[in-house]
Amino acid sequence: MTSPLLQKVKVALVQFAAGADKAANLKKAETHILKAAAEGAKIVVLPECFNSPYAVTAFPEYAEPVPGGATGEFLKKIAIESKVFLVGGSIPERAADGKLYNTNMTFSPKGELLAVHRKVHLFDIDIPGKMTFHESSVLTGGDHGTVAQLDGFGNIGIGICYDVRFPELAMAAARKHNVFAMVYPGAFNLTTGPMHWNLLAQARSVDNEIYTLMCAPARDMSAGYHAYGHSLVCDPLGKIVSETDEKESIVYAELDPEVIDSARAGIPVTTQRRFDVYKDVEAYVKTSV
Numbered sequence: 001m002t003s004p005l006l007q008k009v010k011v012a013l014v015q016f017a018a019g020a021d022k023a024a025n026l027k028k029a030e031t032h033i034l035k036a037a038a039e040g041a042k043i044v045v046l047p048e049c050f051n052s053p054y055a056v057t058a059f060p061e062y063a064e065p066v067p068g069g070a071t072g073e074f075l076k077k078i079a080i081e082s083k084v085f086l087v088g089g090s091i092p093e094r095a096a097d098g099k100l101y102n103t104n105m106t107f108s109p110k111g112e113l114l115a116v117h118r119k120v121h122l123f124d125i126d127i128p129g130k131m132t133f134h135e136s137s138v139l140t141g142g143d144h145g146t147v148a149q150l151d152g153f154g155n156i157g158i159g160i161c162y163d164v165r166f167p168e169l170a171m172a173a174a175r176k177h178n179v180f181a182m183v184y185p186g187a188f189n190l191t192t193g194p195m196h197w198n199l200l201a202q203a204r205s206v207d208n209e210i211y212t213l214m215c216a217p218a219r220d221m222s223a224g225y226h227a228y229g230h231s232l233v234c235d236p237l238g239k240i241v242s243e244t245d246e247k248e249s250i251v252y253a254e255l256d257p258e259v260i261d262s263a264r265a266g267i268p269v270t271t272q273r274r275f276d277v278y279k280d281v282e283a284y285v286k287t288s289v
């Protein structure tokens with residue numbers, strides 16, 4: 001059996017809170033990325049909306065072209081300098097036609113842009129008295145799932161936050177594109193975080209017998225949006241192997257092909273699927289920019 005992960009790899013999830021000062025947000029990201037690289041991480045993940053406050057009112061002001069804007073240039077430069085695969089969280093993107101998206105850019109250690117994922121499922125929820133958010137009041141949803149090919153390691157699927165609630169993207173990435181992990185920069189909140197953050201990571205892992213990486217902002221109670229934090233790594237059997245609390249920190253984990261292989265050998269759902277019974281599980285996934 002060939003594992004989707006070609007060799008062991010140390011990953012780092014950088015958890016920090018973005019404030020109003022964009023340059024300070026990038027500086028903080030840089031400090032943490034360089035530290036994670038010095039600790040031996042080869043794949044480094046940033047949180048959702050890491051260059052801007054997480055607020056629909058902030059997105060138009062902080063939005064940039066992708067990949068040519070200042071944050072895209074920053075991610076490229078720092079990926080090269082730190083020699084890591086950099087899953088650049090997400091930022092508000094202003095497209096050429098003026099539309100705004102919540103967008104991830106992923107770079108190789110050579111500075112190649114490997115993937116652009118626009119959040120497909122916008123975060124529009126209303127739990128009266130607890131949590132109301134309407135991303136679709138300013139953002140447009142993306143139109144594809146996304147897989148990045150990490151030379152020497154294998155493929156990862158990328159989703160952004162609310163995307164984790166929709167198993168189809170992860171399923172298509174795992175089944176059709178043999179990903180070893182789904183990576184979700186995300187900013188859950190104090191209502192839905194305790195309810196579902198861990199559960200959803202475990203669900204996506206167990207569905208597909210892959211790793212799931214969830215990278216959050218740190219909590220800032222003086223900000224308008226209170227992030228849950230708790231960046232974590234979940235293994236292919238649904239065990240959380242590394243998790244932090246709500247504070248600024250870096251979460252490390254070693255991903256191991258043997259763990260994927262033994263999960264799949266013991267509980268072989270990946271080969272037992274019955275597509276003759278359920279024919280309609282399809283998703284459009286892009287594997288290059």
Ligand SMILES: O=C(O)CCC(=O)C(=O)O
Pocket residue numbers: 048122123160161162163165186187188189192193196
């Ligand atoms: O799904 C949730 O509960 C939270 C999602 C979210 O915060 C987001 O998509 O930014």
